[in-house]
Amino acid sequence: MDNIKKCKMEQNSCTEDRIQHVLERCLCDLEFNTPDKQLWNAGLCMNRWCLEELVMRDPNNFPFLLQTILKKTKEVLIQCQYQLVVPLTLLFSSTLLKTPYLHPDVLLEAYSIFHRFLSWPEPYCTSCQHLLNIIHNELRAPGISFQRLVKAEHGISAADQHSKTMMVLLVSPDENISPEIQSVCKQLSASHQSRRDVITTLILQSFQAALGGKIHLQRLRDALQVKQVSELEQLLERVTHCMETAASTADQKSARQSVLQTMERLTLSLIAISGVNYSDRGCAETFSLPFPKCHTSYWENDNFDFLTNIVMKECHLNIPPTCQQDKDDVDVEKEVMDNHSLSTSTSCHSSSFNCYTSATYTSPVTQSKSRKKPKKKSKSLIDLENISLFFKKPISLGTHLKKSHSRQDQFKTASCPLQNPAFPQKHLCIRRRPILSNNESDAPSAEILVRVLVFGRDREAGRLARAYSDLQQKEAKCPRLTKMCKLQFYLVPTKRSSTSMPNRFSQEDSSTDLAQMLGVMDPWYDRSVHSLLSLSSDVLCQPAWNEDNSISEYMVEHLPLMAELVLYYSRHADQPVLVQLYRAELSLAGGGKRSEVFIHSLELGHKAATRGVKAMGAASKRFGINEESEAVPLTLSVAYNKVACSRRSQWTQADLLCTSINVHKASTRAGHLESRPESLWLSVTEIPKKISKKNNTQNSLISNVNVDRVEVCSCKEGDTFAVCLDQDERKFLQSVTRVEVSLCCKPGSSSDWKSFKSLPGQVQALHASYCSMLCLPFISFSTSHT
Known part of the structure; x- marks a missing residue:
């Protein structure tokens, strides 16, 4: 007997050492920057799954891991290791979510430690505030985080709870879907657990989280098996009411004591025994989160019309026959002006993409006459401006x-x-800012949260941007979808598509610059999401858990690693990162005009034409694909507004003999994130001299400049060029004579400042709706980092 105890103690000690080691590996080199960083992070990102698998082998490992995280957090607090704060809060919250039972002293210690980070800058204080809210609720109602998440994902609501979470997987149909994406869509789109099983899991988890080892789970499970689904729903409603009431109670001790007493009474009545022998205890179990129900959709058009059908069908709603303006919309402008200071401060710290x-x-x-020294601000204007300006x-x-x-x-x-010289104005300032799209466009009372996970690269992100712009325009005229639900967009980068298709040339696929950009801003996104691109499809398709290490016979089926990534990303990332959209105004040879939206790049000339030709597949053999040096150059008039450190306008115009022009987002590296994040890089492949008669090839010179507005037009009548948006062959346009690129504005705001008229001599105060920049909110683990 002594040998058994000694062996068990040695095993526990070995497991604890491994937990400490793997935790250190999870946090290792988050700021490490080398050319092979992605491959380096691909190995490190596996440690988070190793840590979770290791901890879930024994329910007693959860409290130890939480205490180990707290010990590490104390070191971070003393050494001021900023980059580890957000990962530690995420590791603590995700571990706490699955902890079977935890003594309140651990939570009190955690609250005391993380509370000290509230004086730290963004995004660390926001991340810790979110965790403190979770701890606050868990101290009063143990296990409530698990309960709320599962109920929302499965649409199980009590009388006072109506929140619902939906997940939509968005995949491109025009390419070979990788095996890992096929596996994710197949397994997550299917229904895995019945409503009865989910409700039973919720009831058992609530009893164990409150009473710990005082109950026998197998005895409770047997008692629940004989009950009807309606009886289980009534029991769960009583449990939910008890926990939600406790979570909103100010006094922590009385709230927790009320939950414990209620759970004990329900346990006694459930097993129908007058006196329960608490010494007859069973083993604690770790309850895995049931898989949420997912919908798989394929891109057909650049819009979100399919989301309306999914929401209506899932929630059993009817589309209103007419769309009338909500009464609350009348006071929108007044509310925006009242919250002027709040929106200014929020837009400056919520993301490094929205500091305008x-x-x-x-x-x-x-005109040379207009170049005058800037006038000083008058006192009247200073009084009207916000102090943060x-x-x-x-x-x-x-x-x-x-x-x-x-x-x-x-x-x-x-x-x-x-x-207007007849009405001179001394000062007129127009405030430029990106709109907080997920806060302003969505209805505050929306009870349905729709998580849209976009699988792909920059090409698919461009399609999402155009669908989002289309949604903004439709909702501005007739709010429908945003009145019913709140949308959150997640970017899951995927590998390059297969090029082994018959009768098709090897094609350059789109880049993953946007995912890399999110990784630069958020190291935990880079470690947990973006770095998995370096792993092979075989690894991503393997189960995240070892089949020999099943937690219990009641554990749900195992998911592949890629599916576990999707669930972890969608459940634990909740911070919006605003990414600027751009508008391209196109003039066609036939006299028509077209307006398009892009988020990453606009290709013009030979490079765009080559991409369009390659997209034809087998038909591209007839056209041939030439190198850039063999392309026929065009004389184009290029005008651009150069981004200067002084933030002054520096317009430049020149006639260039060039083959290709590329306009792409500048904020893809760490050095570009701090200044003018809305700017673009203009790359011109210029032909500096004519082609020699003795040599058929031509020299080219690639010039790069940081700009925020670009205009390109053909100098000779009859000359046209091709344009491709976001490396998407479906957005390939020919016979273009002119293109103007500028920042994309919120619908209805870009022209407000042109039509505004004020009284003579009147100084106009800043208005929050003028020239609001339109941004696409991607969800990440944190908004920014320093």
């Missing part, structure tokens, strides 16, 4: 450089309300 400042629109830079640098946006008088007259007409 006020801008003063000046006269065209082509004093710490921001001004931006001066220039106008377009045009040779044609018609274009200059058109600009003067558009800017007339601002510069």
